[in-house]
Amino acid sequence: MTRISLTGFGSHLPGTPLTDDALPPLDAPLTEAQAQRIGVTRRHWAGEHDTVPGMAAAAAEQALHRAGTPAADLDLIVLANWTGRRYIPELAPRLATLLGADRAVAFDLCCACAGFLYGLAITDSLLRTGRYRRALVVASETTSRRAAPGSRASRVYADGAGAFVLQRDAGRGGTLLDHELATDGEQHGIMDVTEDGHVRTHLRQRELAGLAAESIARLTTTLLERNGLSADDVDWFVPHTGTAGIHTAVRRRLPFRPERILTNFSTVGNVSSAAVPVALDHFVSRGLVKPGQLVLSASVGTGWYAAATLYTV
Known part of the structure; x- marks a missing residue:
């Protein structure tokens, strides 16, 4: 029976952790009880030069290193993102180039917050066809940019990227x-x-x-x-x-x-x-x-x- 292995994990959070005091003020200040209900004490926000493909590449390189898989050996890359989506050009091919995954088929996926798990499901199915062996699934989001300045959402939304490396019949890993x-x-x-x-x-x-x-x-x-x-x-x-x-x-x-x-x-x-x-x-x-x-x-x-x-x- 075909086994789809998880051989490497990686993540990337941009910049330094930001506490509430480091953020722009809210339109309506929070009470201590309201801040506790929001439940976020610190978060990371992407800077001017932090891009969706760039953050994805940082998480992916970590996952590939831990998997012992050179980017050049990847057959497939799936990039989940909605917060930095654009009509054209899409971002997964750029990610493949940043990684040096020159022969990988790379495509973008949305599905909002469920995008990464949808990406795993799609990649699982593609690997089981036998046409692909090694794959990378990445989610990279600049969610903070989707919060209205001064809103409570600006205390919740944050930025980051995470990645899994998958391989058909690897004989190791999860x-x-x-x-x-x-x-x-x-x-x-x-x-x-x-x-x-x-x-x-x-x-x-x-x-x-x-x-x-x-x-x-x-x-x-x-x-x-x-x-x-x-x-x-x-x-x-x-x-x-x-x-x-x-x-x-x-x-x-x-x-x-x-x-x-x-x-x-x-x-x-x-x-x-x-x-x-x-x-x-x-x-x-x-x-x-x-x-x-x-x-x-x-x-x-x-x-x-x-x-x-x-x-x-």
């Missing part, structure tokens, strides 16, 4: 086991971007948190049942939760023990589709998530997208 994807066009209009390029939400935060938790719970349950697993069989649940309210709703809705849910949201902020690979890389690098352990990651994205992935590291 294993990509299964995935589940879903969309719901009935929820299409709950968020959009203004003409100024800033995210605008048309749903109360409590309702948005409930929708996100329900979507994640449904896909997670499906994934566990299909693989004959219970929540207790999973070593770590590493989700993208987006806001502190969504994180709380997910914890209440899912059966995972609180100590088995890992997130670095408070020190990284909402880095959108890069959230899962950035968190996973941080926890693996610190030795908290260990080789061979079973991980389940889930995410939602406006549109409406939902995704869940089961893998070992």
Whole structure:
């Protein structure tokens, strides 16, 4: 049976950590209780010269080094991004050139905050065809630029990139086991971007948190049942939760023990589709998530997208 291995992880956060005091003032100052509910104590913002392909390349080079895979050996590159998207030219081919992956097929993917997990699912399918052997999936986001200046979102949105290296029948590393994807066009209009390029939400935060938790719970349950697993069989649940309210709703809705849910949201902020690979890389690098352990990651994205992935590291 074909095995899709996860052979390397990497991440990149631009600049230095920024506390609230280092950010431009809000239109309406926060009370201490409100700041605690936002739940982010520091984050990284991309500078003038930090680009989506550049941050992606930094995360990818780290992942490739750890995988022991030269960029020139890559067959496939998938770049998830929505915050810096443009009509043309798209960004994945530029990333391939920055890495020196001259023979890789490279393409862009959106799917909002769920983009990275969608990228893993697509890459898994392409590797199993036998036409490709080594692949790189990267998410790179400048989410801070999608927050209106002076808004509370500017205290949550942040920037960063994360990457996984995948290989067919590598015989080493972790294993990509299964995935589940879903969309719901009935929820299409709950968020959009203004003409100024800033995210605008048309749903109360409590309702948005409930929708996100329900979507994640449904896909997670499906994934566990299909693989004959219970929540207790999973070593770590590493989700993208987006806001502190969504994180709380997910914890209440899912059966995972609180100590088995890992997130670095408070020190990284909402880095959108890069959230899962950035968190996973941080926890693996610190030795908290260990080789061979079973991980389940889930995410939602406006549109409406939902995704869940089961893998070992």
